[in-house]
Amino acid sequence: MNSHASPAVRAAALTVVRGSRTVLDSLDFTVPRGQVTGLLGPSGSGKSTLIRALVGAQAKVSGALDVLGHPAGDPALRDRVGYVTQSPSVYRDLTVSQNLEYFATVIDARASRATRRAAITKALTDVDLTDHADDLVSRLSGGQSSRASLAVALLGNPELLVLDEPTVGLDPVLRRDLWKLFHRLADERGTTLLVSSHVMDEAERCDRLLLLREGRLLADDTPDALRAETQTKTVEEAFLHLVDKAATAS
Amino acid sequence: MSPHRLLATSHRVLRQLRHDPRTIAMMLIVPIVLLTLLYWAFHATPEIFTNVGPALLGIFPMIVMFLVTSIATLRERTSGTLERLMSMPMQKAELILGYALAFGLLAVIQAGLATGLSVLLLHLTLAGSPWLLLFVAVLNALLGTALGLFVSAFAASEFQAVQFMPAVLLPQLLLCGLFIPRGQMQTLLADLSNVLPMSYAVDAMTQVSTHTGITGDFWRDLAVIAGSALLVLVLGAATLRRRTP
Numbered sequence: 001m002n003s004h005a006s007p008a009v010r011a012a013a014l015t016v017v018r019g020s021r022t023v024l025d026s027l028d029f030t031v032p033r034g035q036v037t038g039l040l041g042p043s044g045s046g047k048s049t050l051i052r053a054l055v056g057a058q059a060k061v062s063g064a065l066d067v068l069g070h071p072a073g074d075p076a077l078r079d080r081v082g083y084v085t086q087s088p089s090v091y092r093d094l095t096v097s098q099n100l101e102y103f104a105t106v107i108d109a110r111a112s113r114a115t116r117r118a119a120i121t122k123a124l125t126d127v128d129l130t131d132h133a134d135d136l137v138s139r140l141s142g143g144q145s146s147r148a149s150l151a152v153a154l155l156g157n158p159e160l161l162v163l164d165e166p167t168v169g170l171d172p173v174l175r176r177d178l179w180k181l182f183h184r185l186a187d188e189r190g191t192t193l194l195v196s197s198h199v200m201d202e203a204e205r206c207d208r209l210l211l212l213r214e215g216r217l218l219a220d221d222t223p224d225a226l227r228a229e230t231q232t233k234t235v236e237e238a239f240l241h242l243v244d245k246a247a248t249a250s
Numbered sequence: 251m252s253p254h255r256l257l258a259t260s261h262r263v264l265r266q267l268r269h270d271p272r273t274i275a276m277m278l279i280v281p282i283v284l285l286t287l288l289y290w291a292f293h294a295t296p297e298i299f300t301n302v303g304p305a306l307l308g309i310f311p312m313i314v315m316f317l318v319t320s321i322a323t324l325r326e327r328t329s330g331t332l333e334r335l336m337s338m339p340m341q342k343a344e345l346i347l348g349y350a351l352a353f354g355l356l357a358v359i360q361a362g363l364a365t366g367l368s369v370l371l372l373h374l375t376l377a378g379s380p381w382l383l384l385f386v387a388v389l390n391a392l393l394g395t396a397l398g399l400f401v402s403a404f405a406a407s408e409f410q411a412v413q414f415m416p417a418v419l420l421p422q423l424l425l426c427g428l429f430i431p432r433g434q435m436q437t438l439l440a441d442l443s444n445v446l447p448m449s450y451a452v453d454a455m456t457q458v459s460t461h462t463g464i465t466g467d468f469w470r471d472l473a474v475i476a477g478s479a480l481l482v483l484v485l486g487a488a489t490l491r492r493r494t495p
Binding site: 018019056059075078081085087089093101102103105106107109110136152 | 254255265330331335337492495
């Protein structure tokens with residue numbers, strides 16, 4: 001299929017203004033299909049704004065931003081893009097499965113009860129919450145409720161999954177499991193993932209990286225190429241190298 | 251518009267409430283207790299209860315549904331679930347009507363209990379049918395839901411949302427004819443009273459309690475209440491934005 005030739009996301013001169021502040025300043029980048037792309041940068045660098053622009057939740061976006069061949073926020077994308085916000089967006093006064101049942105109907109209102117049931121079981125297994133399916137979200141730990149939020153995004157088998165800091169506050173074992181899940185989704189289901197994080201060591205787990213700082217793109221490359229180019233051992237060092245280089249250049 | 255998404259939303263809202271039995275109990279019991287108190291307070295002069303009772307039967311559902319809806323939709327906005335729903339194939343009308351249906355059902359129960367108590371136990375004398383009273387009460391509840399939904403867009407916190415109750419509903423309560431008959435108000439206040447929907451809600455209840463048949467004024471009141479509810483719902487829908495700053 002030639003759709004795999006075109007990137008999942010293509011941004012040209014992408015700019016976002018919030019109030020009087022330019023949060024994203026003329027970004028150009030692409031996100032390839034079927035891979036895990038990391039959006040790395042310190043907090044306040046514009047990661048969440050970029051993600052909100054991608055899912056069509058951000059106002060005052062200029063420049064071009066195409067997602068799966070449509071302008072970002074196009075109604076045609078609403079059941080093809082899964083979105084996980086930074087804080088868990090699930091109903092705290094419902095159980096995990098009640099949340100999933102509701103969102104499954106919203107995503108695909110015409111699906112049969114059995115189809116929805118199967119999708120819910122699969123999502124629960126994916127995020128390893130089967131044992132907590134009947135617990136109220138308000139009773140779950142922080143990590144468990146953010147996995148419940150992730151499960152909602154997995155429901156419709158989205159082609160593009162956009163995750164805003166999904167691993168914050170998780171213990172190392174869970175974090176490793178989630179990254180395994182991300183790669184499994186990319187390898188087995190061909191899902192494109194864009195995962196933001198401010199923890200630089202997570203960059204090593206990505207196929208590609210977008211390094212963001214103060215609303216500007218520092219790099220758009222694979223972790224290996226980035227380290228080779230900057231002659232550093234870790235992505236964190238590469239990031240610092242690029243920041244210094246940008247500072248001397250200006 | 252998909253009836254599935256609409257019904258799923260109502261179902262979800264009711265499920266949320268079911269996990270909060272204290273709220274349900276308050277919604278249903280507080281109006282009953284207040285009406286009983288009022289009956290008791292005017293025990294020596296029952297004609298006052300006969301005058302005020304029907305008006306309160308119309309006002310309680312509006313106030314309660316206003317509060318519950320404004321907090322519920324504010325939570326939806328602040329918890330990120332609204333942003334998530336707006337990124338999904340959810341139409342605004344499905345969401346809003348889903349809420350209206352869920353709270354409308356609760357209003358039927360609430361108004362049913364309050365009307366039943368007033369007519370059967372507190373001997374509220376009505377010239378018209380108690381079913382009409384019930385019908386207007388439910389319509390008032392929907393108006394309360396619509397107003398609550400609308401003001402939640404202007405509240406940044408639950409503190410602010412609660413303050414909208416005295417700001418939006420108390421002036422209407424003062425001018426609806428409950429304290430001074432609307433005919434005796436100063437021209438300016440009477441004009442103001444004429445454009446506030448609660449005045450018509452109270453008038454509709456009075457029409458039912460004082461007339462055996464359905465009057466022309468009653469039809470006018472119904473039209474105004476339903477029209478205001480619809481108008482505010484449309485305004486409320488406009489405050490649900492897919493893109494936010």
